[in-house]
Amino acid sequence: MARVDVKNVSLSFGAYRALNDVSISFADGGFYALLGPSGSGKTTLLRMIAGFEYPDEGSILIGGEAVESVPVDKRRIGMVFQNYAIFPNMSVAENVAFGLRVRGEKGAGVEKAVSDALDLVQLGHLAKRRPHQLSGGQRQRVALARAIVTKPRVLLLDEPLSALDKGLRKDMQIELKRIQREVGVTTIFVTHDQDEALSISDRIGILKDGAIVQEGAPEEIYDRPRSEFAATFLGEANIIEGTAEGGRLTLENGVSIPLPQEAARSSGHLRCAIRPERVHVVPGGLASVNLSQAGTLTGIVRHKLFSGSLSTYSIDCDGRQFQAIVPRTGEDDIRMGSPVEVTWKKEDLIILA
Numbered sequence: 001m002a003r004v005d006v007k008n009v010s011l012s013f014g015a016y017r018a019l020n021d022v023s024i025s026f027a028d029g030g031f032y033a034l035l036g037p038s039g040s041g042k043t044t045l046l047r048m049i050a051g052f053e054y055p056d057e058g059s060i061l062i063g064g065e066a067v068e069s070v071p072v073d074k075r076r077i078g079m080v081f082q083n084y085a086i087f088p089n090m091s092v093a094e095n096v097a098f099g100l101r102v103r104g105e106k107g108a109g110v111e112k113a114v115s116d117a118l119d120l121v122q123l124g125h126l127a128k129r130r131p132h133q134l135s136g137g138q139r140q141r142v143a144l145a146r147a148i149v150t151k152p153r154v155l156l157l158d159e160p161l162s163a164l165d166k167g168l169r170k171d172m173q174i175e176l177k178r179i180q181r182e183v184g185v186t187t188i189f190v191t192h193d194q195d196e197a198l199s200i201s202d203r204i205g206i207l208k209d210g211a212i213v214q215e216g217a218p219e220e221i222y223d224r225p226r227s228e229f230a231a232t233f234l235g236e237a238n239i240i241e242g243t244a245e246g247g248r249l250t251l252e253n254g255v256s257i258p259l260p261q262e263a264a265r266s267s268g269h270l271r272c273a274i275r276p277e278r279v280h281v282v283p284g285g286l287a288s289v290n291l292s293q294a295g296t297l298t299g300i301v302r303h304k305l306f307s308g309s310l311s312t313y314s315i316d317c318d319g320r321q322f323q324a325i326v327p328r329t330g331e332d333d334i335r336m337g338s339p340v341e342v343t344w345k346k347e348d349l350i351i352l353a
């Protein structure tokens with residue numbers, strides 16, 4: 001196991017800058033998700049850590065040592081990709097043993113390592129099967145067992161679950177997390193699925209246009225996104241903007257709302273976000289809120305999206321669509337086309353860069 005440090009790394013393909021001065025550290029034993037839209041550079045960063053790409057500038061350190069001159073097969077890295085590439089003509093056990101045999105290992109040691117790895121992914125009973133006799137989830141477990149049997153220092157996973165259907169994918173997320181905990185290997189997981197990143201990882205790095213825009217624990221990024229991009233890429237957000245002065249924000253329509261303590265001294269133009277689940281909807285506009293402690297806008301209910309235990313309302317506040325998530329128990333008096341007030345605690349306003 002080892003930590004990985006990416007230091008000021010840039011890489012261009014021709015005139016296209018795929019990675020732009022990326023710095024991020026992956027702590028020893030941590031489970032990291034790299035999240036970002038298509039083309040943001042996630043796979044390129046992973047391939048660079050693996051040794052398939054070389055930085056034009058900057059360096060990669062594994063276990064504190066620069067690895068520029070270390071080839072792929074000497075970096076002691078395990079990899080699992082979306083198309084898992086397990087060998088169809090070999091049994092499950094032979095597939096898992098492959099990496100050890102390539103290294104010239106033989107005998108009882110190999111058998112023991114293979115059987116331990118298969119037990120870990122709960123496939124011990126299918127050791128003799130061929131890949132075509134396995135489900136997608138089982139094949140993905142074989143790929144995982146094959147990656148960890150060599151006791152890598154770092155495990156790189158590139159969208160390993162994206163070929164699985166939704167139910168199986170959820171099960172495998174839980175499995176993957178369990179396996180990672182048991183093995184304790186530093187793991188870097190590439191995904192473009194926000195929910196997957198939130199539920200699976202200890203920390204998330206968000207990439208946009210080849211740069212890390214924010215890095216932190218899932219709760220930290222969700223509760224304190226620093227930019228509109230991070231706020232809207234990881235979850236839903238209502239964005240409002242206005243002019244700050246004296247601890248309040250005046251919106252374009254003249255409405256004034258209180259700023260949270262951290263922004264009490266801000267002045268000038270500010271952009272802010274509010275999570276829809278932090279917004280309360282008060283039918284009829286009869287909110288008895290303390291206007292120095294809560295933000296309030298008036299609006300008309302336009303749409304409702306019912307999703308079982310919750311409904312998402314879209315409320316038109318002077319032409320601005322505000323989203324509010326309301327639990328089933330609190331929505332009896334919210335009617336389509338009727339006036340409402342939307343309110344939130346001032347601390348729930350997130351200040352964006």
Ligand SMILES: Nc1ncnc2c1ncn2[C@@H]1O[C@H](COP(=O)(O)OP(=O)(O)OP(=O)(O)O)[C@@H](O)[C@H]1O
Nearest residue numbers: 013016018036037038039040041042043044045192
């Ligand atoms: N070998 C290459 N030659 C030229 N351009 C490349 C090469 N590899 C990647 N790119 C470009 O670099 C950018 C980043 O690609 P990358 O695969 O890292 O993105 P990604 O975030 O993993 O996207 P996705 O989620 O679609 O897999 C893309 O615009 C891609 O077209």
